[in-house]
Amino acid sequence: MEKVRIGVIGVGGMGYAHCKSVKLIENAELTCVSDVDENVAKERGEEFGVKYFTDYKDLIKSGLCDAVIVATPHWFHPEISIFAFENGLHVLSEKPIAVKVSDADKMIEAAKKSGKVFSIMFQRRTEPVFKKAIEIVKSGKIGEIQKAVCIDPWYRTQAYYDSGIWRATWVGEGGGVIINQAPHTIDLFTQLAGLPKKIEAKTRAKLHDIEVEDEVSAFLEYENGAWGWYYTSTCEPVGPFHLEITGDKGKLIIRGSTLTFYSFEYPISEFTKKAPDMWASLKYTEEKIEITSNVETGHIVIIKNFVRAILYGEELIVKGEEGLNSVEFLNACILSGKKEKPVELPVNRKEYDELMEELKKSSKPKKVVRVQRITDPNIAKKI
Numbered sequence: 183m184e185k186v187r188i189g190v191i192g193v194g195g196m197g198y199a200h201c202k203s204v205k206l207i208e209n210a211e212l213t214c215v216s217d218v219d220e221n222v223a224k225e226r227g228e229e230f231g232v233k234y235f236t237d238y239k240d241l242i243k244s245g246l247c248d249a250v251i252v253a254t255p256h257w258f259h260p261e262i263s264i265f266a267f268e269n270g271l272h273v274l275s276e277k278p279i280a281v282k283v284s285d286a287d288k289m290i291e292a293a294k295k296s297g298k299v300f301s302i303m304f305q306r307r308t309e310p311v312f313k314k315a316i317e318i319v320k321s322g323k324i325g326e327i328q329k330a331v332c333i334d335p336w337y338r339t340q341a342y343y344d345s346g347i348w349r350a351t352w353v354g355e356g357g358g359v360i361i362n363q364a365p366h367t368i369d370l371f372t373q374l375a376g377l378p379k380k381i382e383a384k385t386r387a388k389l390h391d392i393e394v395e396d397e398v399s400a401f402l403e404y405e406n407g408a409w410g411w412y413y414t415s416t417c418e419p420v421g422p423f424h425l426e427i428t429g430d431k432g433k434l435i436i437r438g439s440t441l442t443f444y445s446f447e448y449p450i451s452e453f454t455k456k457a458p459d460m461w462a463s464l465k466y467t468e469e470k471i472e473i474t475s476n477v478e479t480g481h482i483v484i485i486k487n488f489v490r491a492i493l494y495g496e497e498l499i500v501k502g503e504e505g506l507n508s509v510e511f512l513n514a515c516i517l518s519g520k521k522e523k524p525v526e527l528p529v530n531r532k533e534y535d536e537l538m539e540e541l542k543k544s545s546k547p548k549k550v551v552r553v554q555r556i557t558d559p560n561i562a563k564k565i
């Protein structure tokens with residue numbers, strides 16, 4: 183195979199941008215698109231001069247592609263991906279891989295069984311600041327984790343929530359900010375600090391007229407007894423996000439695209455017990471890490487990597503099974519918030535399925551919908 187033939191499923195907003203990216207990749211070819219909305223499918227098909235389908239199964243069975251990019255609303259990611267794996271196609275799924283951990287399990291299982299390439303669109307992993315932070319943590323320079331903080335503010339208007347029938351409903355999306363905007367940062371946070379073993383969260387709709395949450399605050403407990411805090415919302419116009427990981431030997435702070443690393447002269451655990459002086463303080467060196475900004479980042483890098491993994495077996499930037507971590511984290515927050523109790527991870531699959539069924543039953547059709555399919559301008563200008 184010289185070129186990977188790609189079909190994009192769900193070509194409204196993000197999927198449309200992925201079509202444009204595929205067109206820019208030398209060893210990939212956009213061969214077909216699919217959307218349940220026939221007008222959207224036809225428009226994209228005509229624009230790119232490719233065959234279009236309204237049923238994703240027809241696209242998958244068409245023989246026109248070796249791989250699919252799934253960019254439908256989240257609930258459909260597992261169903262479509264599993265069908266693609268069963269029909270021998272490689273899959274790149276949009277984030278989050280699934281709404282529920284039980285569905286993510288099935289998706290990962292189907293990928294393993296098929297032996298096909300499975301990746302996820304967590305494009306923030308391509309940003310130099312995170313690559314460097316992960317390198318520092320993996321090198322052991324931070325030592326055993328003592329504390330982890332993630333503050334991830336976003337801003338969305340009511341018009342954004344009113345822009346699609348599926349948005350911000352239990353039936354359409356299965357959650358609010360934590361399932362839509364937050365998975366990228368949760369993915370990075372769990373890459374750096376690991377998954378907590380227990381989460382106690384509060385969730386609420388504070389500012390927007392929506393049935394799902396627009397604000398989440400959580401207390402985290404890690405396996406080794408370390409504590410952590412997590413916050414996200416779509417109510418705060420000023421960022422950037424803040425990630426802070428303190429270990430026994432060092433501390434790392436990421437604010438937006440700035441990374442600072444503090445290296446302690448001695449491990450905290452040792453110094454605290456052995457320092458003879460009553461007012462001794464632990465010395466540290468502060469290093470502002472130089473971040474190369476002239477490297478290619480974003481969605482296109484993930485698609486190129488997916489294509490090269492298929493063609494040449496290149497190591498994936500995001501392995502499909504790693505998509506489970508953010509779903510575990512966000513399911514635990516929703517479950518804890520709704521049941522007002524701490525939740526142990528891995529999340530109890532049956533309990534979460536039952537909760538989601540209840541929430542879906544309580545879901546009310548939206549009163550105001552002014553459909554707008556516009557790719558986030560911050561993303562669009564990068565393509």
Ligand SMILES: NC(=O)c1ccc[n+]([C@@H]2O[C@H](COP(=O)([O-])OP(=O)(O)OC[C@H]3O[C@@H](n4cnc5c(N)ncnc54)[C@H](O)[C@@H]3O)[C@@H](O)[C@H]2O)c1
Pocket residue numbers: 191192193194195196197216217218219222238253254255256258276277278303304305346362555556561
């Ligand atoms: N990685 C990123 O930066 C990023 C950014 C935005 C959105 N996303 C993800 O992309 C996904 C889509 O979001 P969006 O903003 O593009 O939504 P959107 O509503 O603009 O587009 C979704 C499209 O999927 C179509 N669709 C729905 N069900 C379908 C099905 N069963 N088969 C085929 N098509 C179907 C809809 O008609 C619509 O055109 C979400 O999961 C979202 O989390 C990721």
